[in-house]
Amino acid sequence: MAQQEKDPAKERQTDRSLTMSRAMVEAIAHEMRADDDVFYMGEDVADYGGIFDSTEGLLEEFGHDRIMDVPISETAYIGAAVGAAQAGMRPIAELMFVDFFGVGMDQIYNQMAKNTYMSGGSVSVPMVLTAAVGGTYNDAAQHSQTLYGTFAHLPGMKVVVPSTAYDAKGLMHNAIRDDDPVVYMFHKRLMGIGWLPAPDGPKTPVPEDEYTIPFGSADVKREGSDVTVVTLGLHVHRALEAADELADDGIDVEVVDLRTLVPLDTDTVRDSVAKTGRLVVVDEDYRSFGVTGEIVAQVAEAEDGLADLEAVERVAVPDVPLPYARPMENEVVPDAEDITDAVRAARGDE
Amino acid sequence: MYEAMVTARRYEERLQEEYLEGKQPAFDISAGPIPGELHLAAGHEASGAGVCQHLRDDDTVTAPHRPHHIAVAKGVDLKRMTAEIFGRETGLSKGKGGHMHLFDPDVNFACSGIIAEGCPPAVGAGLAAKKRNTDSVAVAFLGEGAIDQGAFLESLNLAAVQDLPVVFVVEDNDWAISMPKDRVTDVENGARRADGFDMPGTRVDADDAVAVYEAAREAIGRARDRNGPSLLEVQVHRRMGHFMGDPQAYRSDEDKAAAQQRDSIDRLESDLRAHGVDDETIDELRSSAKERVEEAIEWAKEQPEPEPADAHEDVFTNPPSGVTDGEPNVAKTETGGDD
Numbered sequence: 001m002a003q004q005e006k007d008p009a010k011e012r013q014t015d016r017s018l019t020m021s022r023a024m025v026e027a028i029a030h031e032m033r034a035d036d037d038v039f040y041m042g043e044d045v046a047d048y049g050g051i052f053d054s055t056e057g058l059l060e061e062f063g064h065d066r067i068m069d070v071p072i073s074e075t076a077y078i079g080a081a082v083g084a085a086q087a088g089m090r091p092i093a094e095l096m097f098v099d100f101f102g103v104g105m106d107q108i109y110n111q112m113a114k115n116t117y118m119s120g121g122s123v124s125v126p127m128v129l130t131a132a133v134g135g136t137y138n139d140a141a142q143h144s145q146t147l148y149g150t151f152a153h154l155p156g157m158k159v160v161v162p163s164t165a166y167d168a169k170g171l172m173h174n175a176i177r178d179d180d181p182v183v184y185m186f187h188k189r190l191m192g193i194g195w196l197p198a199p200d201g202p203k204t205p206v207p208e209d210e211y212t213i214p215f216g217s218a219d220v221k222r223e224g225s226d227v228t229v230v231t232l233g234l235h236v237h238r239a240l241e242a243a244d245e246l247a248d249d250g251i252d253v254e255v256v257d258l259r260t261l262v263p264l265d266t267d268t269v270r271d272s273v274a275k276t277g278r279l280v281v282v283d284e285d286y287r288s289f290g291v292t293g294e295i296v297a298q299v300a301e302a303e304d305g306l307a308d309l310e311a312v313e314r315v316a317v318p319d320v321p322l323p324y325a326r327p328m329e330n331e332v333v334p335d336a337e338d339i340t341d342a343v344r345a346a347r348g349d350e
Numbered sequence: 351m352y353e354a355m356v357t358a359r360r361y362e363e364r365l366q367e368e369y370l371e372g373k374q375p376a377f378d379i380s381a382g383p384i385p386g387e388l389h390l391a392a393g394h395e396a397s398g399a400g401v402c403q404h405l406r407d408d409d410t411v412t413a414p415h416r417p418h419h420i421a422v423a424k425g426v427d428l429k430r431m432t433a434e435i436f437g438r439e440t441g442l443s444k445g446k447g448g449h450m451h452l453f454d455p456d457v458n459f460a461c462s463g464i465i466a467e468g469c470p471p472a473v474g475a476g477l478a479a480k481k482r483n484t485d486s487v488a489v490a491f492l493g494e495g496a497i498d499q500g501a502f503l504e505s506l507n508l509a510a511v512q513d514l515p516v517v518f519v520v521e522d523n524d525w526a527i528s529m530p531k532d533r534v535t536d537v538e539n540g541a542r543r544a545d546g547f548d549m550p551g552t553r554v555d556a557d558d559a560v561a562v563y564e565a566a567r568e569a570i571g572r573a574r575d576r577n578g579p580s581l582l583e584v585q586v587h588r589r590m591g592h593f594m595g596d597p598q599a600y601r602s603d604e605d606k607a608a609a610q611q612r613d614s615i616d617r618l619e620s621d622l623r624a625h626g627v628d629d630e631t632i633d634e635l636r637s638s639a640k641e642r643v644e645e646a647i648e649w650a651k652e653q654p655e656p657e658p659a660d661a662h663e664d665v666f667t668n669p670p671s672g673v674t675d676g677e678p679n680v681a682k683t684e685t686g687g688d689d
Contacts, residue, residue, distance in 0.1 A: 047600035048528035071498035071534035072465055072526055100464055103499070138385030138437065140448040142463040195379045195595045323661045325437030325445030326385055331658035 018206040019192025021053035023165035027172035028055070028092065030210050032062055035090060038176060041068035041077055042094030042130075051096060052132045052191050074104030078129065082111045082181075085127035090176060098131040098147050098185060112181045113156030125181045128172075129157075134187040134234055134284060135333050137196060141321035144329075146233065148283065149290030151183045152261035158182045158215055159261040163190065163236035166204045167259055170213030177212070187234045187284075201237040216263035220272070224254035227343045228272040230295050231282035232258040235334060239282055242339035253343060261291065266298045270308075273299050277310040278346040282339055287316035313342040351403050351559055352622060352632075355395035355615050357639040358419035361428070362390045364647050365418070365435065369594050377595045383651070385437050386448050388594040389416040393557075393587035396614035397521045398423040400562025400584070401489060404570040410458040410475035410488040412468030415450040417461045420491050426454040428646040438653035445656040446664065466492055466499035469518065473505045476514035476579070487515040487573040494583070495526025497540050506581065510547040515573035517566070518581045523588035523609075528600040544581035551581040557614035560621060587612055 018026070032038045040055055046069040049056035059067045070077040074095060081093035095101060101108060108129065115123050135144030152159045158180055162168035168186065175182040190202040221236055222243050229239045236257045243253035254272050258265065273279050279299055281292040292314040299305050315334045323329055365388065372382030379387065391398075394416065402423035405411065413420040421431055427442065434441025435449045442454055450463035458475070462468045472490035479486045496502055497520055509516040520540050524531045537543065544551025552569070554561045562584050569580035587609040591598045598606065619632060 043526070044528045046528075051527070069529045069533055071529075072495050073498040073500070075500050076498070103464065103467070103501070137380035138448070139387055140446070140451055140463065142451065143387070195377045197378055318662060320662055320665050321446075323446045323656075324386060324434075324443075324448030324451070325441075325656050327655050327658045328445060328661035331661045 014205045014207045016206060016208065017203050018165045018169075019198065020162065020165045020168045020186065020202045021056060021191040021193065023169035023206045024054060024172050024186065025056055025058060026206070027169045027210070028176070029058060029061065031090075031173065031176040032058070032066060037089040038092070039066040039068065039089070040092045040094070041070050041081065043070060043072055043096050045069060045094055050094065052186070052188050053193050054094060054130060054132070054186065054191070074100060075107055078104040079107035079111060081127045081129070082107055082115070082125055085125045085181070086115065086123055090126050092128040092130060092176065095129060095131040097143050098133045099142050099145050101131070101147065101150070108157075109154045113154055116180065117156060124179050126179045128175045128182045128184055130184045130186065132188050133185045134189055135322050135329060136189050136234070138324055138326055138329055140324040144322040146185070146187075146284045148185065148232065148261055148285045149294075151185070152291070152294075153289070156181065157262065160184045160215065160259070161232045161261060162186065162259065163221075163233055163257050164202050164204045165206050167213060167219065167257075169206055170211050171215075171259065173210055174212045174215060178215070185233070189234050190237075199237045201240060213259070215260045216265050217259065218265035218268040219257045219259055220254060220268065221257045222253065222255040224252040224276070226252045226276055227278040227280060227346050228254045228256060228269070228276045229280045229282060229339065229343065230256045230258065230269055230272075232261070232291070233284060235282045235284055235339075238334065238336045239339050241336040242343065245336065245340055246343055251343065251347065264294075264298070266302070269295060270299055270302045270305065274304075274308045277308060279309060279311070280313045280315065280339065280342045280346050282334055282342070283316040284333060285317060286319050287314060288319050290316065292316045311346040311348065313346045315339055315342045351399045351563060352618055353635050353639060354399040354402070354423040355419075355559065355618065356636050357642060358395045358398065358422040359392060359615060360636075360639050360643045361422060361646075362392050362418055364643055366390060366594065368436075368647065373595075379595055384435055388449055389592065390590050390594065391416045391419040393589035393609060393613065394521055394523065395419045396557050396559035396562050396618075397491070397519055397584040397586055400559045401491075401517070401519055401566040401570070401582070403563055404566055405489065406486070407457045408484070408486045410472060410486070411460075412472045412488070412490045413452070413459070413461045414465055414468060414492050414496065415461070415463045416493070417450070417452055421452055421454070421459060424459050425457045426452065426459050427456070428642065429649045430454070432646040432650035433653045436650045436653070437655065438650060439656040439660070440653045441650075444660065444664070465496035466501040468492065469502050469505035472516055472518075473509050473514060476509060476516040476573075477512065479515055480512070480576075485515075485574050485576075487517065487570055489517045489519055489570070491519045491521060493526065494520055494522035494524070494531055494540050495529065495534065496520075497543055498534060503543070506543065506547045506549065506579070509579040510549050513576070513578040515576060516579040517569045517573055518579070519566075520581065520583040521586045522583055523586045525588050525592070525601070527592040527596075539583070541581055541583040549579050549581060551583070553583040553585070555585045557585060557587060557612050557617060559614050559618045586614070
């Protein structure tokens with residue numbers, strides 16, 4: 001499953017830093033120039049440029065025919081993307097908030113995800129479904145979920161979750177070129193939007209040239225020898241913050257950024273755990289039946305996996321819908337302190 | 351009706367002031383005393399007031415993500431609604447729902463932050479009324495941007511085929527965030543959607559609260575008399591951005607100015623004056639509305655924030671043992687549930 005190809009562009013030098021949204025848009029624009037079959041449709045993606053800047057500036061270059069504002073009708077337009085993809089085009093459809101998935105979910109998981117299989121492989125669905133995920137700005141339970149686990153749980157969709165501008169661009173190139181449906185989940189807090197300030201981490205150097213990042217290649221964002229923290233999206237940055245703090249106490253944390261959930265790079269995770277012996281999985285999705293449980297299971301199932309594991313901790317949103325008021329949202333969404341505590345617990349410090 | 355409209359307008363002016371505090375100069379949506387998104391309804395007052403005048407507490411209303419004017423008109427507890435918007439413990443939803451998710455069972459009011467998704471529950475309330483043989487009715491409010499959603503169209507059909515006492519009220523403000531109406535529908539008169547379901551459809555133009563009142567009287571009367579559902583579309587105007595912080599770069603200055611000029615409150619006030627209502631009465635209504643709003647805001651600001659641990663409560667009405675203490679799906683033998 002895991003592709004261990006060397007990431008060819010990673011070593012390239014560039015002084016140019018972009019926000020995550022600019023990096024995503026750059027990849028989309030490149031693919032649209034290269035292939036007339038690529039088009040983008042969604043709510044407020046044209047004149048507005050995407051509520052989360054996911055299509056900012058594309059209308060000016062490509063016009064309303066290829067950057068399409070659509071009626072608020074997720075079933076119709078996501079299903080239309082499925083149909084266009086099956087007809088050989090390469091649509092990108094945006095689900096504004098992932099929480100709205102319920103409105104069009106039949107087209108997502110019964111059509112987009114399953115048609116390749118149900119057709120015995122005779123039909124391809126080369127589309128990208130983008131969706132904004134995540135809380136941390138008090139928007140309550142219908143606008144704040146991540147739902148990584150929901151999409152990764154249902155077979156037939158590749159699931160991408162970038163945490164930096166560099167990764168966002170490379171993964172987007174891949175997503176559009178992939179012959180399968182790809183769900184590309186971007187965290188609002190990472191995009192670099194004016195009204196929703198991002199932490200420092202996601203804005204990174206980004207080469208101007210095209211480059212791809214293979215799906216199924218987790219990235220070790222920080223090397224360490226004491227504890228492995230496996231995470232994704234916004235929580236990569238919170239884990240790095242925790243790791244910096246723990247380093248002051250002489251605790252050396254390795255941070256593994258999964259980057260894609262389907263395919264899942266279990267080798268990188270297992271190698272790291274074999275090195276550190278301690279696993280902390282951090283997720284902004286609900287705890288039960290989700291990413292944290294899956295990662296622990298994958299490690300445990302490895303040859304000698306249980307022998308490698310000295311300690312396991314999970315940090316995730318408890319199984320409650322995201323509350324609105326700040327004290328309660330802060331309580332359920334993991335922060336750096338929660339991760340620090342979990343790392344210490346895995347070491348038996350407390 | 352005028353009182354409900356000026357109360358709603360004043361309420362939103364004050365919410366706007368409070369919301370912007372701490373978010374300026376560089377607008378940060380997660381800063382300040384009111385968290386999260388805020389969608390204001392200035393320019394929508396005629397529909398909430400004109401419709402809800404005909405409703406009783408036992409009638410159900412479902413509102414969309416722009417709910418305040420409807421809530422005010424339906425008689426939702428203003429203090430507790432405000433506390434909810436400020437994210438306080440004594441808010442309608444104990445701080446869990448926020449401004450898009452207001453629930454006041456005392457007057458059968460509920461909201462959804464996802465458009466058109468209040469329609470099916472309104473149909474359900476109508477179904478309950480029919481099964482229980484009462485004369486209560488249900489009203490689902492939605493924006494014109496929502497009338498392309500399956501949930502709306504399926505609800506019209508189910509309400510029609512079951513002859514349910516439901517009125518669908520479409521507030522047409524010409525905009526779905528940045529998408530102008532003419533780019534997302536070829537049907538200028540949204541009330542014509544009713545034709546496909548063999549139910550009456552009426553459109554009221556020009557922000558005319560009195561005309562809304564008359565049209566709603568007929569639709570709600572028809573529902574109460576068990577003559578089935580209706581669709582009512584009301585022309586309103588969006589005087590603000592879609593949400594606070596929306597730069598509205600997609601919208602022309604002419605359109606913004608036009609929305610400011612056509613105001614249902616001014617119009618109703620002229621009508622009242624033409625019918626002999628004097629300045630003193632109008633001033634009294636306005637100042638009592640202001641007072642009520644100020645009282646609610648001051649009260650809300652004094653309320654405590656919820657405890658962090660409260661986040662774990664209310665997932666279930668009848669929680670399984672162990673679920674309410676933050677350790678979900680782990681049955682604990684040493685602690686019992688509430689019962």
